[in-house]
Structure formats: C-alpha cells, structure tokens
Amino acid sequence: MESQIHKIHQQLANKEMSCVALVTEKLNALKANTHNTVNSTLDDLALDLATKVDAKIANGESIGLLEGIPFGIKDVYMLQGTTTTASSDLLKNYKSAYTATAIQKLLDAGAIPVVKENCDSFGHGSSSENTIFGSVKNAINPNLVGGGSSGGSAVNVAKDYTVFSIGGDTGGSVRQPAGYNHVYGLKPTYGRISRYGLMAYASSTDCVGPIAKSVEDIRIVLNVMSGKDIKDQTSYASAEINAENIKDTSEIKSVGYFKNFIDSDAIDPKIKSDFLSTIEKIKVKGIEVKELDFFQSDILVSTYYTLAMAETASNLSRLDGSNYGNRIEDKNLKESYAITRSENFSEETKRRIVGGNQVLSQGFSDEIYLKSLALRDAISENFEDDFKDVDIILSPVTPSTPPEIGNSLKDPHAMYLSDAYTVGFSLGQLPTLTVPQGTETGLQITAAKTNDELVLKFANFLKDTI
Structure with a gap:
C-alpha cells in the first residue's frame, strides 16, 4: 500500500480537506467501532490541534510531513x-502527569493523538483479552482475537481508524497483532527509541514500536x-533512515531461517507451506538461502517468560494504591495493600507477579533466574554468529492462526506458546518487522543490532517478490 502519511499530507497542504474534518472523521469512526479498540478518545486535544493546523494552512504557512496526521x-x-x-482496574482513573518522550516527539512534529487504545492489562497477554474494556476483536474476523498485547493499536490501523498507532513490544506485542491483522509492525533495536513514559513491563526487552499500513x-x-x-x-543516538536508501536492496545477498521453527510439530501446516513457498520465491531472485540452527521454541518461551515475569514483579511492586491507582482501604496498611492489588490486578497480571516473585525467591533464583540470564546471553551470541553468515533472518510471526475469542483465557500455556517465534528476537534485542505477506499471519524480518534500515530494505524487496 502507498504511504498514507504522504497522501494525507498532500491533501491537507492542497486544501483538499481540512484537518478538523479529518480528525472528526477518525473520532467518529473510533466511537462507532465495535471491535473494542478504544479506551478513551482525545476529542478536545485532537480538535484543538487540528484547528491550529488548519489556521497555519489558511495563512499560507507550510506544514511538516506529520503535521495534522x-x-x-x-x-x-x-x-x-x-x-x-493500562486497561486495568487499578489505574482506570489515573491521569498522566507528564508525556512519554516518544509521544512528545510525535507531538512536536505536529501529529495529532486521537485515541488511547485497548490492550492487555499492563501488556500481560497475547490476545488483548486481559482488559477491563472488553476483548479486542480481530479486524478481519471479529470472532477471533485481535492479538496482543497491542491489539487495539493494530486493529485501529487495519480498520483505518488511525493512520498509524504506537504500540509497545516486549516479547512480540507489536509484531504478533500486526500479523493477526495484516499490517506492518516494527520492534526496533532495543534502545533506539526512548522508553521514558512507557509503563514498564520487562525493562530489558520493552520497546516502543510503530504500526502502520506501509513500510514508508x-x-x-x-x-x-x-x-x-x-x-x-539505555537509549542511543541513531542515524536517520533515508527513503531512497531503503529502496536499494542490492546489498542483501543472503537470507537465513531457523529450520527447527519450520519443522516443529506446533506449526500450522498452511503457515509452514506458505513460508517454504516464500523461501523458494526468494531463491528465484538470486538470494542465497541458508538453514540455521537455533534454540528450541520451548526453551525460548521458558527463558523469556522467566525473565519477563521476574521483571514485571519488580516493576509492578510500586502499584499498591499508596501513590498510584484505585486504593481499597482495609483494617490496616498491610491488608489495604493486599486487597488493593488482589482486587485491581487481572488474573493474568497476578499470575505473572506470583511467577516472578517465585523465580526471584531464595532457593529458586540460582536454579531458574540466573540460568535464564545465562541462556539470554547464549541466545545473543547465537544471533551474532548467525549474522556473520546471513544478512537477514526470515521467520513466521506465529506458529498458528489467531484463536477464537475466549480460548486463550482458558489455556494460558497455549497463549504463551503463541509467542514462540517472537520472543527470541526480543531476548536478542534485535530489530524485527512484521510484514503482512507470505503467510496468513505475515512474516518476520530480522537484522543484526542497530541495522533497522536493512529490515526496511528487505520489506521493500518482499513487496515486489511475493
């Protein structure tokens, strides 16, 4: 698909439509939608900003590319x-005292926020069902989950309720819902975008990630x-990625894929056959394809969730109703803490806190937590070796298609396993992009650390190949 940002920018600049009309259209669509993607709309803020954009245009001033989007x-x-x-009872009335750095940069560029989007509570889930606002419904088939935890963000983009959305990816929470809803979703290199102002889930893998309908x-x-x-x-300075540079894919000579992902008994036969068909199309283009060895998916999932649960138990310890959130009073301070957290956290969040405290506790930390840290290092080393042999790693986004709403809540273990193909790249802190091609839930493109540009280049290559 062509760039929606460029298209709308030209329409605004040429006075083919007003920014107020555009924003009003999006707000109305968001309010009318039946996919449970909305936690709150930002009417006053959005319309005020849109009015200012229209005034600039009326005065003959030029506007930036993102201005009014x-x-x-x-x-x-x-x-x-x-x-x-955070789609939680605990924070349902919490008002932000400041703005996240990534969001502020978008505001500074003139982009207009229109909605706070539904998601799994505190990012805890892979289906956007663990939320007080109702399960997010898939953009293609509303009987299926929207994916998680950034399900509302992916569905809003897929349904054109937003031009782009900002999700958060810890173990696949941008990439998996992007795949489920046939849009693009990027987890950049860890640290490329500041995490300041993003509620922490697992601080060592949390990433700010955009979801949109085009590579551009x-x-x-x-x-x-x-x-x-x-x-x-943890943030770092990075060079700007040039639009012309990502059109030149000549430097990509080799692609690898993990054979054990494709030979797994867990993968859907259609996803497997479609992926292998894509591999053959890539070979026809003269690119060398190599089979790679990697950790088994159950090891990846176990390692990721051990570390993620430990980190979220630590990060959420501050939420006890004293300084933030919906406090429930009881007979003493200790009981007030207990009932506040028990009543206001979702079952999935409580499961992760209990699991995290368990692996950090005396007698378990050496056996479980420290071993997981060592495995994470080994996974990163494996990736370093792989990228000495290939330019890009290609993989399915998920081993299976989106489940029906309700099924993931019955079987949390199956929900965790749906992340089998995304969590490894999170542990390696690598740039990874979901593209809506190749299989029913898309393909995942991964490059070496800080090489986000190459990921976008290969996405452009795939557009013309499959």
Missing part, C-alpha cells in the same frame, strides 16, 4: 492530562521517535 496510542503511554489506564510510514514514524534521551540511559 491522526494517530493512536496504546494505553500504556503517558500523555499529560489524559487518563492512562513505519520509516517516517521511526525516524521521528528515534534518538538519545537523557531520561532513558
């Missing part, structure tokens, strides 16, 4: 003065949000 925000990002709920729109939004931030010491 409506976008959505997963409801785990701070936006000053707006309610930021992903590039535009990525460039605006990227950069060093003194408020996030």
Whole structure:
C-alpha cells in the first residue's frame, strides 16, 4: 500500500480537506467501532490541534510531513492530562502527569493523538483479552482475537481508524497483532527509541514500536521517535533512515531461517507451506538461502517468560494504591495493600507477579533466574554468529492462526506458546518487522543490532517478490 502519511499530507497542504474534518472523521469512526479498540478518545486535544493546523494552512504557512496526521496510542503511554489506564482496574482513573518522550516527539512534529487504545492489562497477554474494556476483536474476523498485547493499536490501523498507532513490544506485542491483522509492525533495536513514559513491563526487552499500513510510514514514524534521551540511559543516538536508501536492496545477498521453527510439530501446516513457498520465491531472485540452527521454541518461551515475569514483579511492586491507582482501604496498611492489588490486578497480571516473585525467591533464583540470564546471553551470541553468515533472518510471526475469542483465557500455556517465534528476537534485542505477506499471519524480518534500515530494505524487496 502507498504511504498514507504522504497522501494525507498532500491533501491537507492542497486544501483538499481540512484537518478538523479529518480528525472528526477518525473520532467518529473510533466511537462507532465495535471491535473494542478504544479506551478513551482525545476529542478536545485532537480538535484543538487540528484547528491550529488548519489556521497555519489558511495563512499560507507550510506544514511538516506529520503535521495534522491522526494517530493512536496504546494505553500504556503517558500523555499529560489524559487518563492512562493500562486497561486495568487499578489505574482506570489515573491521569498522566507528564508525556512519554516518544509521544512528545510525535507531538512536536505536529501529529495529532486521537485515541488511547485497548490492550492487555499492563501488556500481560497475547490476545488483548486481559482488559477491563472488553476483548479486542480481530479486524478481519471479529470472532477471533485481535492479538496482543497491542491489539487495539493494530486493529485501529487495519480498520483505518488511525493512520498509524504506537504500540509497545516486549516479547512480540507489536509484531504478533500486526500479523493477526495484516499490517506492518516494527520492534526496533532495543534502545533506539526512548522508553521514558512507557509503563514498564520487562525493562530489558520493552520497546516502543510503530504500526502502520506501509513500510514508508513505519520509516517516517521511526525516524521521528528515534534518538538519545537523557531520561532513558539505555537509549542511543541513531542515524536517520533515508527513503531512497531503503529502496536499494542490492546489498542483501543472503537470507537465513531457523529450520527447527519450520519443522516443529506446533506449526500450522498452511503457515509452514506458505513460508517454504516464500523461501523458494526468494531463491528465484538470486538470494542465497541458508538453514540455521537455533534454540528450541520451548526453551525460548521458558527463558523469556522467566525473565519477563521476574521483571514485571519488580516493576509492578510500586502499584499498591499508596501513590498510584484505585486504593481499597482495609483494617490496616498491610491488608489495604493486599486487597488493593488482589482486587485491581487481572488474573493474568497476578499470575505473572506470583511467577516472578517465585523465580526471584531464595532457593529458586540460582536454579531458574540466573540460568535464564545465562541462556539470554547464549541466545545473543547465537544471533551474532548467525549474522556473520546471513544478512537477514526470515521467520513466521506465529506458529498458528489467531484463536477464537475466549480460548486463550482458558489455556494460558497455549497463549504463551503463541509467542514462540517472537520472543527470541526480543531476548536478542534485535530489530524485527512484521510484514503482512507470505503467510496468513505475515512474516518476520530480522537484522543484526542497530541495522533497522536493512529490515526496511528487505520489506521493500518482499513487496515486489511475493
């Protein structure tokens, strides 16, 4: 698909439509939608910003590329003065005191936020069913899940309720729902975009990620949000990715894929056959394809969830009703803490906190947590070796198609296993992009650390190949 950002920018600049009319159209569509993608709309803020854009255009002033473009925000990002709920009972009335760095950069570029989007509570889930706002429904088939945890963000883009949305990816939470809803979703290199103002789930893998309908729109939004931030010491300065550069794919000579992913008993036969068909099309283009060895998917899932649960138990310890959230009073302070957390956290969040505290506890941390840290290092080393042999790693996004709404809640273990093909790249902190091609849930393109540009290049190559 062509760039929606460029198209709308030209329409605004040429006075083919007003920004107020555009924003009003998006707000009305969001309110009328039946996919449960909306936690709150940002009417006053959005229309005020749109009025200012129209005034600039009327005065003959030029506008920036993102100026006046409506976008959505997963409801785990701070936006000053707006309610930021994390789709939880605990924070359902919490108002942000400041704005996340990535969101502020978009505001500074003139983009207009129109909605805080439904998601799994605190990012805990792979289906966007663990939410107080009702399960997000898939954009293609509303009987199926929208994916998670950034399900509302992916569905809004797929249904054109937003031009782009900002999700959050810890173990696949941008990439998997993007695949389920046939749009593009990027997990950039860890640290390329500041995490300041994103509610922490697992701090060592949390990434800010854009969701859009074209590679070009992903590039535009990525460039605006990227950069060093003194408020996030894991962030780093990065070069801007040029639009012309990502059209030249001649430097890509070799592609690898993990044979054990494709030979797994867990993979859907149709996803497997479609993936292998894509591999053959890539070979026809003269690119060398190599089979790679990697950790078994159950090891990846176990390693990821051990570390993620440990980190979320630590990160959510601050939420006890004292400083933030919906406090429930009881007979003493200890009981107030207990009932506040018990009543306000979802079952999935409580499951992850209990699991995280368990693996960090005395007698378990050496056996489980420290071993998982060692495995994470080994996974990163494996990737370093792989990228000495290939330029790109290609993989399915998921081993199976989206489940029906309700099934994931009955079987949390199956939900965790749906992340089998995404969590490894999170542990390696690598740039990975879901593209809506190749299989029913898309393909995943991965490059070496900091080589986000190459990922976008290969996405352009695939557009012309499959």
